[in-house]
Amino acid sequence: MLDFPPTNLRDLRVSYDLDSLTEETAPSDPHILFNLWLQDALAHALPEPNAMTLSTIGSDGGPNSRTVLLKGLDERGFHFFTNYDSRKGRDIAANPRAALTFLWTQRHHQVCVRGTISKLPREDAESYFNSRPIGHQIGAWVSDQSAVIPGREWLHQRETEMAARFGTGPIPCPPNWGGYTLLASEIEFWQGRVSRLHDRLRYTRHEGGWKMERLSP
Numbered sequence: 001m002l003d004f005p006p007t008n009l010r011d012l013r014v015s016y017d018l019d020s021l022t023e024e025t026a027p028s029d030p031h032i033l034f035n036l037w038l039q040d041a042l043a044h045a046l047p048e049p050n051a052m053t054l055s056t057i058g059s060d061g062g063p064n065s066r067t068v069l070l071k072g073l074d075e076r077g078f079h080f081f082t083n084y085d086s087r088k089g090r091d092i093a094a095n096p097r098a099a100l101t102f103l104w105t106q107r108h109h110q111v112c113v114r115g116t117i118s119k120l121p122r123e124d125a126e127s128y129f130n131s132r133p134i135g136h137q138i139g140a141w142v143s144d145q146s147a148v149i150p151g152r153e154w155l156h157q158r159e160t161e162m163a164a165r166f167g168t169g170p171i172p173c174p175p176n177w178g179g180y181t182l183l184a185s186e187i188e189f190w191q192g193r194v195s196r197l198h199d200r201l202r203y204t205r206h207e208g209g210w211k212m213e214r215l216s217p
């Protein structure tokens, strides 16, 4: 019999009472509200405020989720960088529909985004790659992301090989490494409220603008 988990999960709960989200105060463009909430997470020094869960659809029809970092947001959408040959890269190539979830738990905020992913131009990948620390640049050449590998030693050997290959640099951006952007079709904001009667406002693209609806918690 497993002595796990070490605490009674049924007794773990938080009362959500920090703020409210109303139709009257919510901006008509959800990107403005997203930006306000991201600024709020930064102002409260939350850990990794740009971390988001990216969910894709696998070739077997099942979902795959993992965390990636938001590295930009503009009229093209929400940007992140990764290995194009990774599992997520293969999922996106076969089906570009995907979802992002941001959780700023200390602020009782969640944002869920649905949309379509496309590749960012090569210039964006190179510009971001060149801004990364050298160890991260070498890491991108070392990692055959999502492939099964024989052990950690294999990674260290590749790291030594790549460090010798590129010397003191500059290190070029690997051809299979780059950026994606998710263009939102729907963005939902969740604000925790007391008695689990949370505020949920969903924005859906509509006639060149956005339609806002309140959802039951």
Ligand SMILES: Cc1cc2nc3c(=O)[nH]c(=O)nc-3n(C[C@H](O)[C@H](O)[C@H](O)COP(=O)(O)O)c2cc1C
Residues within 6 Å of the ligand: 048, 051, 064, 065, 066, 067, 068, 069, 070, 080, 081, 082, 083, 086, 087, 088, 089, 145, 146
């Ligand atoms: C906080 C955090 C941030 C991460 N950021 C990235 C990222 O920006 N890009 C990336 O490729 N992987 C990132 N990862 C690793 C991914 O979660 C994942 O393990 C990796 O991308 C392989 O995913 P895949 O096999 O589904 O393609 C991050 C992980 C964590 C925990």
